[in-house]
Amino acid sequence: MYKNKAVTQWVEEMAKLTKPDKIVWLDGSDEERIRLTQEAVSTGEIKYLNQEKYPGCLFHRTAKNDVARVEHLTFICSRNKEDAGPTNNWMAPEEAYEKAGRIFDGSMRGRTMYVIPYIMGPMGSPFSKVGIELTDSIYVVLNMRIMTTMGKAAMEQLGDSGSFVKGLHSKADLNPERRYIMHFPEDNTIWSVGSGYGGNVLLGKKCFSLRIASNMARHEGWLAEHMLILGVENPQGKVSYVAAAFPSACGKTNLAMLVPPPALKGYKTWTVGDDIAWMRIGEDGRLWAMNPETGFFGVVPGTSSKTNPNALIAASKNTIYTNVLEGPDGTIWWEGLDQEPPAYGIDWKGDPWTPDSGTVGAHPNSRFTAPASQCPSISPEWRNPEGVPITALIFGGRRAKVAPLVYQSFDWQHGVFVGATIASETTAADTGEVGVVRRDPMAMLPFCGYHMGDYWRHWLEMGKRIPCPPKIFHVNWFRTNKQGKFLWPGFGENLRVLNWIISRCEGESEAVKTPIGYIPTVDALNLEGLDLPAGTIESLLSVDREVWKEELNGQLPFLEKIGDKLPKEIMDEHNAVLNRLN
Ligand code: GTP
Ligand code: SPV
Ligand code: MN
DSSP states (O other): OOOOHHHHHHHHHHHHHHOOSEEEEOOOOHHHHHHHHHHHHHHTSSEEOOTTTSTTOEEEOOOTTOSSBOGGGEEEOOSSHHHHOTTSEEOOHHHHHHHHHHHHTTTTTTSEEEEEEEEESSTTOTTOEEEEEEESOHHHHHHHHHHSEETHHHHHHHTTOOOOEEEEEEOTTOOGGGOEEEEEGGGTEEEEESOOSHHHHOTIIIIIIIIIHHHHHHHHTOEEESOEEEEEEOTTSOEEEEEEEOOTTSSHHHHHTOOOOTTSTTOEEEEEESSOEEEEEOTTSSEEEEOOOSEEEEEOTTOOTTTOHHHHHHTTSSOEEESOEEOGGGOEEOTTOSSOOOSSEEOTTSOEEOTTSSSOSSOTTOEEEEEGGGOTTBOTTTTOTTOEEEEEEEEEOOOSSSSOSEEEOSSHHHHHHHHHTOEEEOOTTBSSOSSOEEEOGGGOTTTOOSOHHHHHHHHHHHHHHOSSOOEEEEEOSOOBOTTSOBSSOOGGGHHHHHHHHHHHHTTOSOEEEETTEEEEOGGGSOOTTOOOOTTHHHHHHOOOHHHHHHHHHHHHHHHHHHGGGSOHHHHHHHHHHHHHHO
């Protein structure tokens, strides 16, 4: 079946390096899934959850020093350092191959190497791309089965072409001192070693679909973005699609699965994707977005029947749970679930836990891997090979102060500036410190595989090439009051903001022009049935001139860091806001 010469040669070469006991080529069949699951269960790598309560669900705990992406160990290994830019770690390709190669050398001894051919994007779509991941982890195989179209279908799509992304992964000894996530954009190659955590090892996701794909997109004239894709159907049955970029653990999955509040009668929402969007200019001159993944690798804590019922249903069967609290009798629990915690359990570290332990049971970055097809709100268009046409692009972040609930940019160039300067408080999705405000342009700081200045230039050029570009907005669900409580109820109620955004694109709703952009008038937002304390909406929509001047000042060190490649247009927009404020 696997006659592809380029693939076999490369697999042989990698096997020579890693020295597995055997090589297993995966076909993606159910028989194969069952066999591998049983094998991983027999070694203790994964556990079956209570099959009556959670049919088809599995549980896995990663090493306690291996529970999130590791930005400080992630490298872009372009030939020229300049091409990785000032926001990425860089290593010369020869040095990187050598350094990681030493860890890969013999790392699969006594283990099996699994060959996972996979497609990012719908099978047969001209926009889909093939990758092959070699791994010594069954956990990775089982996750890739959910997150991508893998096996025979992918080899068929590849045919005898040599055009595929080469991904090599080994857990090696899971030593954080010997852990690297290396990207070689000029070779379409990813080498990941020493980790077993999703974002570091499911190579189709961030490594391929963002870091490598952003490089391809730049040269081929499209966009690979850290964006959810959502359709909003109005009571007349018209569906408008938005794509939104928020930094990791800042609400993409939640917005993608939004359930309309009862007060907004007749509205429906349709999930197309929750993390990644590949976007191209369509024949009709609009921007079309496609979700390259087939599953959700979602944050578990905070997921409840109140916040995200669709995620709970999507993850109720055939799902892999990683680093949640393990309760008695094959049950699980996490912080924020609307169910009492068990009287005792085993926490994410593998230690005994009770509700009185004073520590969290589930890691804040514990994750579910669930098939997208199981989501009740999954869009009928989610596998459309062309994708869906985008009406609005939305940027956002976690800002306790400063940013209003929503504002609209004046035009594409201003919108690119808004995206380029988004800032957010850091979360548990990376191993670094949590809660520090950092600039995270387009929510791509950890995922842009090339120079940030060139990336902004690419965005600016795309704007000139799209005949009917989407309008660009900014949202912030996380503004707090003096007591530190969220002012906006968020979750399903965010539809009220989306409706304003969509009607702005249709030229229908009211806004006030402010120095930072268009902000809704209080009456333009439909707040029917929402019981907010007096003055809340005014605070949410307020822009403090002095605070914004500070914000602009705070952008300068980051903009300076971009150096010579900082597009003049970005600085022009920065100065224009400053002038409007003065
Ligand atoms: P990644 O998978 O890391 O890219 O994260 P994500 O952007 O998909 O974030 P996700 O939707 O998983 O949300 C992360 C956290 O933000 C969860 O704890 C949510 O409960 C919380 N959150 C999401 N939406 C809202 C909102 O509208 N308001 C508030 N207050 N919290 C929210
Ligand atoms: C993110 O951190 O943005 C994620 C999770 O979606 S990971 O796959 O770890 O990157
Ligand atoms: Mn993400």
